[in-house]
Amino acid sequence: MKKVFTIILLSFSIVSIANAQSEYQPYSYQFYQKLNEDVYSTSTREHTAIKPYFVDDSLLRHHHDSLMNYGSDGKQHSWGYRKLFNEHLIDIRKPGSTFYADLLPDFGVGRDFSGKENTSITSLGAQVGGTVGNKIYYNISGYQSSAVEPLYVSNYINQVGIIPGQAYAKTYSTNGYDWSYVTAVLSYTPSKYLNITAGRDKTFIGDGYRSELLSDYASPYPFAKLTATLGNVRYMVIYAYMNDPVATSNAADNVYRKKFAVFHYLDWNISNRLTFGFFDSLIGYTVDDKGTKRPFDFSLINPLIFLRTVDASNGSPDNALIGLTGKYKINDFITAYGQFALDEFQSAQFFSNTGSSRNKYGWQLGFRGSQMFNVKGLNYLLEYNTAKPYTYSEHSYIENYSDNGEPLAHPWGANFRELVGLLNYSYKRFDFSGEADLGRYGYDLNGLNYGKDIFELYTQAAKFIGNYTGQGITTNLVYLEGKVAYVLNPKYNLRIELGAIYRTEDNSLYKDKTTLFTIGLRSSFRNLYSDITGYQAHK
16 A cells, blocks of 8 residues: 555656646445436436546536535534534635545444344544645545454355455454455546546446446556546546456465556547447456566557557457447436447357357446436436356466456356346435346356356366356346435435345255345445355365
8 A cells, every 4th residue: 555655645746736626526326326317418428437427527516516515504503513414524625725534434233134143344434635726636545444244245255355345354253354445546637638547446437337347346456547538539548556366376476466457448429319438458467377477568558449459369468358338318317328348259159159168248238317207316227237158267367357356347257147226216315225136147066167257267168169158056146235324424425324135046056045134324435335146266
């Protein structure tokens, strides 16, 4: 983490102060869906597929500010009332800068009635942030946490070694863990056409709940990001430095477990209704699985989309992935969207439909909208996701499409089908949300790789022809979740939250059931996913 803070301090020393604000809103599906009516209106051309959003955008500013300042009635209130319901704990505003700071509590208890176990989370965090002039925005947040997790989550952690989407887990009991979670972002906008962001965080690409290209599921990673906007086109390049604790377990030095990644994404608003996007990525490494060092490939720095990917297809050892996105606003209240991710392609096998292990791809199709049943504030999403066996895996362990032991795209890895539906309703300070998730996927069988675990080598597939989605130990997942929250302070999403989860995962070998009820005092805008599959240990 010292490197992250050093980058931020150095950035402050080299940038100048001028005249365009670059504040952005941390990505949280629950909060972002409140902006649906604006960003998916047929009268606008907002670039919705790149998240987090820049809220200095004129379209978002008014609605965003109204959400952040809800309850500010202009009346005189005591200091304690303002800090609890309306303001940051420290909130300093001057003509040339702003500064805020908050404590971020995250406390909760629960009961898993199926497993007959109590759960809990005890987490205390803090954040500082603000603006310098009107071009620079910064935010640093961190948590120190401990938790007793439900059985299905603890099984995942015990095998992967990672708190889902957060950090390394230190075990203190059978299902009790300690961990730290830190993000840091510095955003600089020299002009309205360009933004430069650096730090340690996540990026999400897509208009859906999941992403087949780049999601916010895996742990935060150090990155530098350039985002350029010219008319109806927005172009983003991300350079990232990632960790892979699963790869090269016999390496003597952790540097052998490091890899570089570059992501390009071009979002083109053809009209107010129709948008297409083009994506590519490359995963490179400095040391291979045998411990042989490799010079840094400076061609990874190339900022042009698809150019480096062509080189990879011609024999480069890097892992290349390309993709397409699209959305169409049917009307002001319904938007259709989709994605296609292509990891590897053999035309002869692809068009003959023989189920080759080298035809690796995934796709998504969904609908989302606002004002369901003409109810203002009632938003919905219905989405289908699938990935063929062995998608996102590679011929060497270090190159798979992952960060810190978890997938960079869909959290289920590959060899799955998923149908997920979401409902969200906000009324004054109340937030209601519901999720129904139905999935089918295939685990490995008898030590053979059937394609779900992206950390296994696709060159060691159980079979090279005749593969199908769900092969192996065919497993069915039912996941139902409901939440009711009362937002105390919208500035940092401080809320009292009640939640319930009903989850079953069953196949021919076992049936796991969770019936969990929770209550807690939560805060921040982090996206943390509990709708994950069970997990088989990486070999």
